Amino acid sequence: MKFSQMEYKRIEVEPTKEKLAQLLNTLKSADSADAAFAAYKEIDDFGKYVGTMFALGYIRHTLDTNDEFYDGENDFLDEIGPEFEPYWQDITKALLESPYRTEMEATWGTLMFDKAEMDLKTFHPDIVEDLQLENKLGTEYDKLIASAIIKFDSKQLTLEEMVPYYEVPDRNKRKAAMDAVSSWFIKNADELDRLFDELVRVRTKIAKTIGYDNFVELGYYRMERICYDRTKVEAFREGVVKYIVPITTKLKMEQAARIGVPTIKPHDNFFLHPDGNAKPTGTPGEIFTHGKKMYHEMSEDTAKFIDFMMESELFDVLTRPGKSAGGYCYNIDLYNAPFIFANFNGTSGDIDVLTHEAGHAFAAYEARDIYPSDLQDYTAEVAEVHSMAMEFFAWPWMEGFFGNTADKYRKDHLAAALVFLPYGCMVDEYQHKIYEDPTMTPAERNAYWLTLEAKYRPYLDKEGNDFYSSGRFWQRQAHIYENPFYYIDYCLAQIAALSFWAESQKDYAAAWDKYRTLVKMAGTKPFSDLLTDAGLASPFVAENLKPIADEAVKWLG
Numbered sequence: 001m002k003f004s005q006m007e008y009k010r011i012e013v014e015p016t017k018e019k020l021a022q023l024l025n026t027l028k029s030a031d032s033a034d035a036a037f038a039a040y041k042e043i044d045d046f047g048k049y050v051g052t053m054f055a056l057g058y059i060r061h062t063l064d065t066n067d068e069f070y071d072g073e074n075d076f077l078d079e080i081g082p083e084f085e086p087y088w089q090d091i092t093k094a095l096l097e098s099p100y101r102t103e104m105e106a107t108w109g110t111l112m113f114d115k116a117e118m119d120l121k122t123f124h125p126d127i128v129e130d131l132q133l134e135n136k137l138g139t140e141y142d143k144l145i146a147s148a149i150i151k152f153d154s155k156q157l158t159l160e161e162m163v164p165y166y167e168v169p170d171r172n173k174r175k176a177a178m179d180a181v182s183s184w185f186i187k188n189a190d191e192l193d194r195l196f197d198e199l200v201r202v203r204t205k206i207a208k209t210i211g212y213d214n215f216v217e218l219g220y221y222r223m224e225r226i227c228y229d230r231t232k233v234e235a236f237r238e239g240v241v242k243y244i245v246p247i248t249t250k251l252k253m254e255q256a257a258r259i260g261v262p263t264i265k266p267h268d269n270f271f272l273h274p275d276g277n278a279k280p281t282g283t284p285g286e287i288f289t290h291g292k293k294m295y296h297e298m299s300e301d302t303a304k305f306i307d308f309m310m311e312s313e314l315f316d317v318l319t320r321p322g323k324s325a326g327g328y329c330y331n332i333d334l335y336n337a338p339f340i341f342a343n344f345n346g347t348s349g350d351i352d353v354l355t356h357e358a359g360h361a362f363a364a365y366e367a368r369d370i371y372p373s374d375l376q377d378y379t380a381e382v383a384e385v386h387s388m389a390m391e392f393f394a395w396p397w398m399e400g401f402f403g404n405t406a407d408k409y410r411k412d413h414l415a416a417a418l419v420f421l422p423y424g425c426m427v428d429e430y431q432h433k434i435y436e437d438p439t440m441t442p443a444e445r446n447a448y449w450l451t452l453e454a455k456y457r458p459y460l461d462k463e464g465n466d467f468y469s470s471g472r473f474w475q476r477q478a479h480i481y482e483n484p485f486y487y488i489d490y491c492l493a494q495i496a497a498l499s500f501w502a503e504s505q506k507d508y509a510a511a512w513d514k515y516r517t518l519v520k521m522a523g524t525k526p527f528s529d530l531l532t533d534a535g536l537a538s539p540f541v542a543e544n545l546k547p548i549a550d551e552a553v554k555w556l557g
């Protein structure tokens with residue numbers, strides 16, 4: 001079915017509550033293992049239906065935030081989601097207490113039950129209104145960012161449309177572009193501070209209502225982190241500081257020398273070569289044609305996948321006013337259809353849509369037959385392994401996207417993967433501090449961000465740019481507002497992706513097989529076990545980052 005034909009129906013609150021209560025009752029009153037399995041199947045199906053309406057409402061809203069109907073529906077969905085939560089929690093409890101749990105665990109494994117136990121730790125009936133407020137504040141941030149109009153180059157541009165200007169050879173123009181965006185953030189600083197302050201407050205209140213000291217522990221439970229805790233994350237961040245920061249600092253110094261500037265200013269950060277960065281050579285249509293060819297040549301599975309995506313029209317990639325910023329891949333459960341949302345801007349980022357986002361979509365597509373659907377769902381770091389590793393598996397086809405600058409692209413891609421790691425860790429460390437000490441003032445938060453800049457991005461010369469030098473850059477990072485503690489997942493995944501890359505340099509087929517093993521397992525195992533089964537080293541041992549860093553340095557050299 002094509003995306004446009006997928007019908008959106010409003011989830012009516014009372015009938016849905018009744019339905020959930022009835023499903024709970026059926027599960028509870030099951031008097032045989034068969035009956036319990038049947039009851040759970042019904043729950044799974046209904047969950048998919050509800051999830052699909054949420055997905056369609058959200059996706060169509062982000063496609064045009066000015067569309068009044070879906071704007072209303074999105075607000076409505078923000079509202080009602082938390083109202084169903086007590087019902088889902090009761091179902092989860094009933095599942096955990098089922099007299100047939102042994103039979104279910106024998107069939108499905110214990111992971112979904114472990115996840116269910118964790119899920120119960122994230123909820124309390126008294127937090128419903130606070131969850132609604134948290135959703136609403138996140139949406140307000142999203143709208144504020146989407147509403148940004150920057151007057152530049154005699155045009156009215158969105159933040160996304162400003163991105164190409166950070167890469168132009170004319171340094172004055174880059175600076176002017178960066179300054180224009182920075183001014184917008186400075187102009188909206190009070191509102192951005194207010195939104196974040198309220199988010200920190202409401203998240204802290206939620207955590208305390210459930211019984212935690214602060215939001216940090218709850219944040220980990222929300223991310224369903226079964227196999228690692230903050231101590232392990234700290235060990236990982238230490239590894240990044242020890243083995244990656246020296247490399248990225250050196251890479252940035254080389255970049256400065258190459259482009260002929262004394263230090264890397266914010267407006268130099270994305271300008272990598274005096275003769276310009278690698279740019280896609282084709283029109284969006286040509287990019288898609290080559291993307292299709294690439295997936296056809298990569299493997300039989302990826303060929304089937306890309307045909308399905310295109311026939312079902314599951315891409316919306318052209319940028320336009322009113323469309324939300326960024327990119328995502330959101331699975332529409334009922335149709336097993338992963339929808340890809342992006343904002344093409346003429347930079348190499350456009351190709352990521354066909355590699356990174358398509359990596360997510362490929363994994364979702366491959367997991368379509370796994371039941372219960374809970375086991376199709378992997379945690380965020382697993383999801384990002386799917387996507388970030390796909391970026392590297394796509395390397396042999398880069399000539400078709402970048403022409404004779406493909407090698408430049410590959411080098412920049414690898415360097416960017418390394419440069420990202422310290423930034424991601426910085427975002428993560430920042431959030432730990434913020435939620436441990438929720439009474440910090442906005443000024444204290446900015447000051448703390450600056451100490452992290454010095455630790456993780458010592459090369460960045462912020463002088464002369466108020467937005468950066470006042471420690472406000474974090475306000476551009478949507479995850480900090482909308483998805484607390486999500487960010488480290490990208491870093492953990494990047495290390496796994498780099499491991500796949502290192503192996504693919506020696507033996508592409510063997511690396512691809514390992515990747516397929518990992519993708520096929522979907523969410524049937526926790527992150528660490530998936531890595532072990534795919535033959536990758538744990539990122540939670542700082543020393544394990546060294547061989548990957550060495551390999552990258554060697555290749556870049």
Ligand code: ZN
Pocket residue numbers: 356360383384387
């Ligand atoms: Zn991703």
